[in-house]
Amino acid sequence: MQSDKQTILASFGQLNRHERFQIITKIVKDGSKTFVRKEAYSTESQDHIKSLFTNHKTIAKAIKTNTDVRLVNIIDAKPKQIDFEYISGQDLEQKVFKLILVHDYENAIKYINRVFDIIDVLSSKRSKQEDQIVKNINDIYGTSSDNSYISPGIIDLNLDNFFVDNNDKLVMFDYEWTLYQPVCVNYIKSRVLYYLLAQRYNALAQIPNDKHGFTLIDSGQDKILVxxxxxxxxKKYLSKDSIKKYLQAEAIFQDYVTNNQATNTKKIHFNYSISKVTSPNPVFPERFDALQNQFDALQNQFTGKVSELNSVIANQQEDISKLRAIISNIENSRSYKLLARYRGVKDKILPK
Known part of the structure; x- marks a missing residue:
């Protein structure tokens, strides 16, 4: 899809990854149409773009029996770029969190369960042949017969990768991180819940008290108010054992994304504790004061530079005024006028 009338409305670079995963995402307006374009940042990431097309077919086929969700449509696909339909509106994560803020847990749970139902529909057995990244993640969860696996291995089924359309149907618009073999369901479900809650401690802490209360989980990396x-x-996905396994699996996955490695030796800081709280207080990060001091220092430095610059400008203006006065005195002097008269006579006698 290409025309001379295309306008780039926004552009985002995913460059904090290994080279083979680096892409540029653009929102493009072409006449009356708007679409999302994902393109390879370099030749190294062209295979990653191609995988979006291949995985789209695989996932669309896998979820076709689930009428509650659809996959974002592909408009055009080329070796170096792929265009998707543009979907505006509120993502599912925002919707669920707003329901939690008003204590509408019934509907919040319904939406979370709809995503979990998608995961369960894609349930599969563990593959005997696994890529290293898949093997290392699955090995964390052991070989229990209770384990189930999602196939294809869609890692990023977090709620912010879904929209809710006008008919209350879920639209999956980002499925970029799809592995080729089945991945343990426990990892995916813990990930959905962790991402929903881990970054919102302060917002949840300010919810007006109600009869339900909260469970405070300190994973050693994040405080999670549930x-x-x-x-x-x-609880199955937020227990001490589940959170520890999730953090180990997530560290492996993030290493894979940034370094193209699938190491299972990544050490994590883990010090799980759990407690019941009824009136949690917002806790700002320890770095807040340091960042505030840094901001104040920069502001003072900026103010000082501006003051210095204004002083230089004022001095220059004073110097310019002095020069103008000197020039004016010269132009009004008898000598300058005689010289000007002489030049006028000279030009008439000796024309150029």
Whole structure:
């Protein structure tokens, strides 16, 4: 899809990855149409772009029996870029979090379960032949017969990768991180919940008190405030063992994305604790004061530079005024006028 009338409305670079995964995402307007373009940043990432097309076919086929969700449509595909339909509106993560803020846990749980239902529909057995990244993640969860696996191995089924359309149907618009073999379901479900709650401690802490209360989980990396209504239902994926395994698996996955490695020797800081709280207080990061001091220092430095510059300008203006006065005195002097008269006579006698 290409015309001379295309306008780039926004552009985002995913460059903090290994070279083979680096892409540019653009929102493009072409006449009356708007679409999303993902393109390879370099030749090294062209295979990653091609995988988006291949994985689209695989996932669309896998979820076709689930009428509750659809995959974002592909408009055009080329070796170096792929164009998707543009979907505007509120993503599912925002929708669910707003429901939690008003204590509407019933509908919040319904939406979370709809994503979990998608995961369950794609349930599969563990593959005997696995890429190293898949093997290392699955090995963390052991070989229990209770384990189930999602196939294809869509890692990033977080709620912010779904939109809710006007008919309340889920639209999956980002499926970039899809591995080729089945991945343990426990990892994916813990990931969905962790991402939903881990970055929102302060917002949750300011919810007006209600009768339900919260469960505070300190993973050693994040403080997670979980409304008890959610914790009681999803305890399996938020227990000490589940969170520890999730953090280990996530570290392996992030290493894979940034370094193209699948190491299972990544050490993580883990010091899990759990407690019941009824009136949590917002806790700002320890770096807040340091960042505030840094901001104040930069502001003072900027103010000083501006003051210095204004002083230089003022001095220059004073010097310019002095020069203008000197020039004016010269032009009004008798000598200058005689010289000007002489030049006029000279030009008439000796024309150029």
């Amino acid at each position: 409304p008890d209504k959610l914790f009681s239902l999803y």
